[in-house]
Amino acid sequence: MQYHIEHGPAFAWLRVGLGPNERIVAEAGAMVRQSTDLEVETRLNASRKRGFFGLIVAVFVALLRRLVGGETMFVNEFSGPRGGEVVLAPKLSGHIMRRTLDGRRTLFVQTGGYLASGPDIDTRLRFGGLRTLFGGEGLVLLQCTGQGDVFVNSYGGITEVAVDGKFVVDTGHIVAFDGALDFRVRSIGGAKAFLFSGEGLVCEFTGRGSLFIQSRNMSALRSWVIPLLPQ
Amino acid sequence: MHFEIQYRPAHSLATAHLGPGESVRAEASAMVSMTRNLEIQTDGPMGRGGLMKNLKRAMLGGETFFTNTFTARGTPGHVTLAPTLCGDMVVVELQRGEPLYIQGSSYVASPDTVEIDSRWQGFKGFFSGESLFFLEAEGTGPVVVNAFGAIETLDLNGDIIVDTGHLVAFSTGIDYAITKASRGWIASYLSGEGLVLRMSGRGRIYLQSRNPNEYGGAVGPGLPPRKG
Numbered sequence A: 001m002q003y004h005i006e007h008g009p010a011f012a013w014l015r016v017g018l019g020p021n022e023r024i025v026a027e028a029g030a031m032v033r034q035s036t037d038l039e040v041e042t043r044l045n046a047s048r049k050r051g052f053f054g055l056i057v058a059v060f061v062a063l064l065r066r067l068v069g070g071e072t073m074f075v076n077e078f079s080g081p082r083g084g085e086v087v088l089a090p091k092l093s094g095h096i097m098r099r100t101l102d103g104r105r106t107l108f109v110q111t112g113g114y115l116a117s118g119p120d121i122d123t124r125l126r127f128g129g130l131r132t133l134f135g136g137e138g139l140v141l142l143q144c145t146g147q148g149d150v151f152v153n154s155y156g157g158i159t160e161v162a163v164d165g166k167f168v169v170d171t172g173h174i175v176a177f178d179g180a181l182d183f184r185v186r187s188i189g190g191a192k193a194f195l196f197s198g199e200g201l202v203c204e205f206t207g208r209g210s211l212f213i214q215s216r217n218m219s220a221l222r223s224w225v226i227p228l229l230p231q
Numbered sequence B: 001m002h003f004e005i006q007y008r009p010a011h012s013l014a015t016a017h018l019g020p021g022e023s024v025r026a027e028a029s030a031m032v033s034m035t036r037n038l039e040i041q042t043d044g045p046m047g048r049g050g051l052m053k054n055l056k057r058a059m060l061g062g063e064t065f066f067t068n069t070f071t072a073r074g075t076p077g078h079v080t081l082a083p084t085l086c087g088d089m090v091v092v093e094l095q096r097g098e099p100l101y102i103q104g105s106s107y108v109a110s111p112d113t114v115e116i117d118s119r120w121q122g123f124k125g126f127f128s129g130e131s132l133f134f135l136e137a138e139g140t141g142p143v144v145v146n147a148f149g150a151i152e153t154l155d156l157n158g159d160i161i162v163d164t165g166h167l168v169a170f171s172t173g174i175d176y177a178i179t180k181a182s183r184g185w186i187a188s189y190l191s192g193e194g195l196v197l198r199m200s201g202r203g204r205i206y207l208q209s210r211n212p213n214e215y216g217g218a219v220g221p222g223l224p225p226r227k228g
Helices: A051-067 A191-196 A218-228 B050-060 B185-190 B210-217
Strands: A001-005 A013-018 A024-025 A031-035 A038-045 A074-079 A086-087 A096-102 A107-110 A116-119 A121-127 A140-153 A157-168 A174-178 A182-187 A203-216 B002-006 B013-018 B023-027 B031-034 B038-044 B068-074 B077-081 B088-094 B100-103 B107-111 B115-116 B134-139 B142-148 B151-163 B167-171 B176-177 B198-207
Touching: A001 A096, A013 A074, A013 B176, A024 A086, A024 B210, A031 A074, A031 B031, A031 B134, A038 A051, A038 B185, A096 A174, A096 A218, A096 B031, A116 A121, A157 A174, A174 B210, A218 B210, B002 B142, B013 B023, B013 B068, B013 B107, B023 B077, B023 B115, B031 B068, B068 B077, B088 B151, B107 B134, B107 B198, B115 B142, B142 B167
Parallel strands: none
Antiparallel strands: A001 A013, A013 A086, A024 A074, A024 A116, A031 A086, A031 B151, A038 A074, A096 A140, A107 A140, A107 A174, A116 A140, A121 A140, A157 A203, A174 A203, A182 A203, B002 B013, B013 B077, B023 B068, B023 B107, B031 B077, B038 B068, B088 B142, B100 B134, B100 B167, B107 B142, B115 B134, B151 B198, B167 B198, B176 B198
C-alpha cells in the first residue's frame, strides 16, 4: 500500500494506492474519487462477530459509536483484484497524520478523528471518565489496536509532543496519543477556573510517549456560532 | 480583461482588471470591493431585465442563479471577488466549442466572451434531495472557479468514480452516469457517499478536497435546531 497526504495542512486528503487485493477501511462518506477497478464493501462500524447475536451486538455498537462517539455507523472497505487508487477526505479543515501500529502498541484517537485504517486494525470505544460527560467536552476515545496503519484527521494543524513526565492539554485539542501514556481528565484549577477560565476540561498525561494535538477546537467553534444563530 | 488570484489556497481572492468599456460577470454576492467607475447590472436565470419573469422563477422553486455584470466606464477599473467558503480558485481558459460544466456554487466569474447557461439540466431529477445544479460555460476566455478546500486538476483518459460533493467542474469529452457507491443500492445509501458518478472519456476534471455537505453534517449536530 502506498499513501500520499496532499493539500495539507489546511485541506489535506489521503491518496491511497492499493496493490492487488490490498484493503483499506475508511469512515463512511470519506471517498472523493476511486478507480473503477476497486470494489466497495459497506459494513457496520463494529468488529465482525459471527451469528445472529453477533449482528445484534454489532448494530448496538455501531449505533453507540454514531450517537456517543460522533463517528459514522458504517465503514467502507475498498479493494480489488487488480488494486487501484482511492482518495479519502475528512469533513473539517485540517491535516492528516499516519501512525503505524506493531501489534503491541495501541493508539487512542479522539472520536471524529478517525479517517481510515489498514484491514487488521481493530477499534473500540473508550470513555475518559465520568467527569467528562458534563461541560460538553466529553472525552470519548477510540482505541486502535492491531497491526497496520491508522490515519487520523485533525481540525487545524497537528503538533507532535514527546511527553516525558507530565503534560496538560485541553480535551478539545487532543488528536491522538500513544497507549503507553496514562491520562486523567480534570478541570483546570478550582471551581472558579472551571466556570470562568474558558478552558473547560483538560487532560493530564503522564509517562513517556507521543501525543498529537490540533490547533483548533470543534466545541469552541460551536460555542462561538451558537450565540450568533437567530432565535 | 484579466484575472489575478491572490491568497491561495486557503482564502483565495480573485481580482478582475478591466480596461475602459470592458466587463466581467460574477456570481451574485461575491463582490468584495470595486473602483468607482464600475457600473453593475444584475442578471437572473431568465436573462437580463425580466424582473417579473425572474421573480416568478424564484417563487416557483426553480434554480435561482443570479449574476452581476461589472462594466468599467471611461477609465480602467477593477473588482475583487470572494466565494463564501474557504478554499482555492483557479482560472480555466476556454476555447470555442469546448464547454466547461461547473457545479453551480463553484462559479465565480467570467468575461462577456463566455456564455453562462444556467438552464443546462444534465444531472437533474436523478435522486430527490441531492439534485445537482451545473452551469454550462462556453466561449473563448477565462473562467474563474472556486473550491471548498484545495483543487485537484485531473486529466482523465479512461474512467473513474467521483463523489459529486467533491466535483467542481469537468470539460467536454467526458461522459458520466450515476452509479452505486457500494455493492447494492441499500449499501450505497449506507456508505454515506451520496450521489456518485462514473465518469469516462478523455478530458479534465476539477475536484475539491472538501465536501460542503459533509462539513455541514459535522458542524451542524450540536447546534440548536433552526426555527421557522
